Amino acid sequence: xxxxxxxxxxxxxxxxCGYRITLGRxxxxxxxxxxxxxxxxxxxxxxxxxxxxxxxxxxxxxxxELLVDMGLVHKFDFGDGRARYELAEGPxxxxxxxxxxxxxxxxxxxxxxxxxxxxxxxxRAEEGLAKKYQFDITNHMIQFYGMCDNCRxxxx
Amino acid sequence: xxxxxxxxxxxxxxxxCGYRITLGRxxxxxxxxxxxxxxxxxxxxxxxxxxxxxxxxxxxxxxxELLVDMGLVHKFDFGDGRARYELAEGPxxxxxxxxxxxxxxxxxxxxxxxxxxxxxxxxRAEEGLAKKYQFDITNHMIQFYGMCDNCRxxxx
DNA sequence: CTGGTTAATGAAAATCATTTCCATTTATTG
DNA sequence: CAATAAATGGAAATGATTTTCATTAACCAG
Numbered sequence: 001x002x003x004x005x006x007x008x009x010x011x012x013x014x015x016x017c018g019y020r021i022t023l024g025r026x027x028x029x030x031x032x033x034x035x036x037x038x039x040x041x042x043x044x045x046x047x048x049x050x051x052x053x054x055x056x057x058x059x060x061x062x063x064x065e066l067l068v069d070m071g072l073v074h075k076f077d078f079g080d081g082r083a084r085y086e087l088a089e090g091p092x093x094x095x096x097x098x099x100x101x102x103x104x105x106x107x108x109x110x111x112x113x114x115x116x117x118x119x120x121x122x123x124r125a126e127e128g129l130a131k132k133y134q135f136d137i138t139n140h141m142i143q144f145y146g147m148c149d150n151c152r153x154x155x156x
Numbered sequence: 157x158x159x160x161x162x163x164x165x166x167x168x169x170x171x172x173c174g175y176r177i178t179l180g181r182x183x184x185x186x187x188x189x190x191x192x193x194x195x196x197x198x199x200x201x202x203x204x205x206x207x208x209x210x211x212x213x214x215x216x217x218x219x220x221e222l223l224v225d226m227g228l229v230h231k232f233d234f235g236d237g238r239a240r241y242e243l244a245e246g247p248x249x250x251x252x253x254x255x256x257x258x259x260x261x262x263x264x265x266x267x268x269x270x271x272x273x274x275x276x277x278x279x280r281a282e283e284g285l286a287k288k289y290q291f292d293i294t295n296h297m298i299q300f301y302g303m304c305d306n307c308r309x310x311x312x
Numbered sequence: 313c314t315g316g317t318t319a320a321t322g323a324a325a326a327t328c329a330t331t332t333c334c335a336t337t338t339a340t341t342g
Numbered sequence: 343c344a345a346t347a348a349a350t351g352g353a354a355a356t357g358a359t360t361t362t363c364a365t366t367a368a369c370c371a372g
Contacts, residue, residue, distance in 0.1 A: 021340095022339070040329090047249035055351090058350075081359085102290055105304070118281070124273070137301070139297045143296065145294060149291070197359080211321085217359065239359090
């Protein structure tokens with residue numbers, strides 16, 4: 001069952017880096033691929049466990065670090081004390097989104113609005129910053145913080 | 157010696173919330189006010205200690221949480237495992253900046269370029285998001301990640 | 313100014329996500 | 343199939359942050 005990016009799209013990337021393809025890594029990538037959004041390491045562990053009880057939390061952390069370094073996964077901090085992970089999307093717009101974080105209940109909403117103008121702004125900013133600061137920019141993060149509807153009503 | 161926002165500008169905010177004005181809080185705000193940028197809790201502790209050895213790390217954490225909740229301070233995560241804090245700037249452009257983070261050495265550069273176009277983009281995005289998701293947006297965060305000049309050279 | 317009330321505090325202990333250690337397993341290659 | 347080194351799991355370590363609780367000190371009223 002080939003995924004949206006072709007059959008086992010990441011095997012090539014792994015082989016190219018000399019990384020081995022293991023059961024645990026397969027399972028973790030599998031979970032990330034179908035994840036709705038931003039899972040914590042433990043979330044992933046729990047989702048992997050039923051089918052692969054032999055995969056430990058340590059491996060989850062190690063694999064996530066690897067994936068983040070490879071750029072296949074993005075790591076986020078929404079302020080609740082644990083990191084969250086999401087599969088990086090392709091370079092085009094499909095799936096590209098950012099986060100709206102409620103500072104009160106920590107709920108996170110993915111939004112995909114304003115992506116066009118955002119992309120334009122980001123493109124120019126990245127080019128300018130890369131040149132000015134001699135930075136090789138590979139990623140960006142945009143988040144908005146505030147209070148969600150629910151929490152606002154509760155306070156009132 | 158009145159600061160740039162008037163004499164002890166935050167006393168009013170504190171009193172208004174029923175918070176007490178203590179030596180420790182004075183010292184912490186003092187350090188934050190003159191900080192070049194993004195100090196960790198421990199950084200602040202070390203800077204406060206010489207003049208106020210009685211202020212413990214616990215108070216630093218508690219005060220920072222308070223200040224973040226009040227919106228006087230922003231909390232950042234640059235991926236090195238400890239939170240960083242900066243005094244929030246005024247609503248206008250003075251001091252407004254964002255961060256360029258080297259994913260290799262964790263060095264952080266403040267940049268103030270592109271603020272005008274960014275502000276315009278943010279304004280529109282915030283308005284739209286607030287309406288669409290019923291969020292009361294109070295803050296945003298933009299960061300770019302990449303590899304700094306130094307680290308790139310080392311790898312080569 | 314002074315005492316009473318209660319927020320604020322420090323020190324030590326607890327938490328908890330993440331990392332490290334190390335002996336064992338296993339993917340890969342010849 | 344055997345050799346090799348990467349990958350792994352489980353336990354222990356780490357380290358930032360939080361909690362607990364007895365003590366201190368801001369602030370208000372008188």
